[in-house]
Amino acid sequence: MDGILILWKEKGMTSHDCVFKVRKMLQTKKVGHTGTLDPEVEGVLPLCLGEATKIVPYLTDTTKTYRAVAMLGFSTDTEDQTGMVQEQKAVDIPVTTQKLQEVLQHFCGEISQQVPLYSAVKVNGKKLYEYARENQPVDRPFRQVTIHDIRFLTANYDKVNKVQSIEFEVTCSKGTYIRTLCLDIGRALGYPAHMAHLIRTGTAGFTEADALTLAELQVQIDKQQEPPLLPISRGLSHLDVLEVDQATKERIRHGQKLSLPAQLPQTLFFQMVYDGQLLAIYQLHETKEQLKPARVFQF
Template identity: 35%
Template sequence: MGGFLNILKPPGMSSHDVIGFVRRVLHIKRVGHAGTLDPAAAGVLPIAVGQSARLIEYLELADKTYRAEVKLGIATDSGDDTGEIIESMTDFVPPTAAQIEAVLKKFTGRITQVPPAHSAIKINGRRACDLIREGKSVEIPSREIMIHRLELLAQRADTILIDTDCSKGTYIRSLCADIGAALGIPATMAFLVRRRVGDFRLEDALTLEEFQEQGINALLDPSNFLSHLERYDLNPLREKAFCNGLSTGERKHIPEHDTLKVYASGKFIGIGRFDRSTMEVVPVKVLKQ
């Protein structure tokens, strides 16, 4: 048994809880997910089952789409409305659409972001959120991310609804707080829906009830959900060697990227890495056929 699942995580349930649910339905232990969603958030949660769990790290490379509601007038220690209020402002003048649009442009493109301290970011091998629970102070290093699109969908006096396409590693809680800071108003994320992870889309996601009804029939072919990786078609005569851990031994094609999804005779057989020193494709993850 192996394949991907496109699950619609409901609010109030952790990503780990969803994994437990999938294990119970399919009676299989080897299950993992790509891109953790906070318990309060909802949306697309890609899940890999069986030997396909070895491909999770490649799902996490994909861009994502989020829709978030930004609450103006308060800031919290966690960056969302589940945290403790650390700043409030009740007498602010609501920003105009033009002011919001101008600020959103500043956060479009390649930007630097500091992830929230209340997150699973590892600090010396420990999760930052765990260190905070122990009363320890943490300093989160900034990281470079890519915001491909940041759109204003609606606004009220104290809320803004935004939609964004972004790279892996983007924290929407931090983005909401930073947008508020640029407007001169404390802000926190009030709600979040993840609408896409690579080729996994919200409109195709299964509720837990739908998944439970379909069971094993809900499993998807992994090769259909790795479009963000470049395809490499291996000489069929080299398939056995590749699956036995040997390099391709062919130099007919120089791929643009180093991480490749490898096919032989039209079937997906695993992930390869292009070694530019030897000009060969080296097997990284080989799937049993």
């Protein structure tokens, strides 16, 4: 059973929970997820089965698309809706749509984010959330991430509680913290803020249209239908392709280094393909005089 299963992770489950359930449902141990989604986040979670587990590192390092809701009016210690309220400031007059659109566009491109305190990032060998739980001060690092696109969707003003929600869609690089983005958007508007809701609608070229829930998967299993696995190559569409001949195919089978082609692919890693068949993932050797295998598939 080799391929990619696009799961729609529901709220309340961890990514590991999903892997555990799919292993049990499909009676296979070789299942890996391609990037953690917090329990409170729902959305697209590609799971790699069998030989496809070899491409997990190449799927995690891809762009993601989210639909998020930032709440203006108060911030939390976790930067999302699960945390304790930290700072409050009433939104007495709702921010206009024009202003919201202008501010969102300021976040397009490469930006700097301070890693959230409640995260698994390590500082001096200790995870940040451990510092938080022990109430110990720590200098949180900053990271450079890229916002490829950000689009305003809707806004809703609650005149009773004096808060305003902003729904937007964002496509970003690996490592982007959407809750921190919500915090920074609020700061740019002059209000404390937090992330109130988040859905991942796409990752690595997979979208909501490709996904099915655990319940839908169970229905297919009960009907003794094959799970809808996508080919491994679908998860590598962001990598260039190098077509090889029969002789080279045999060398790849044995994981051998290869001579440089007439024209090198533009991506750091690239697919080695023979007659439409994915054979391996290769990269440029450190000497820059050869190609070397990164992953070789069974064929």
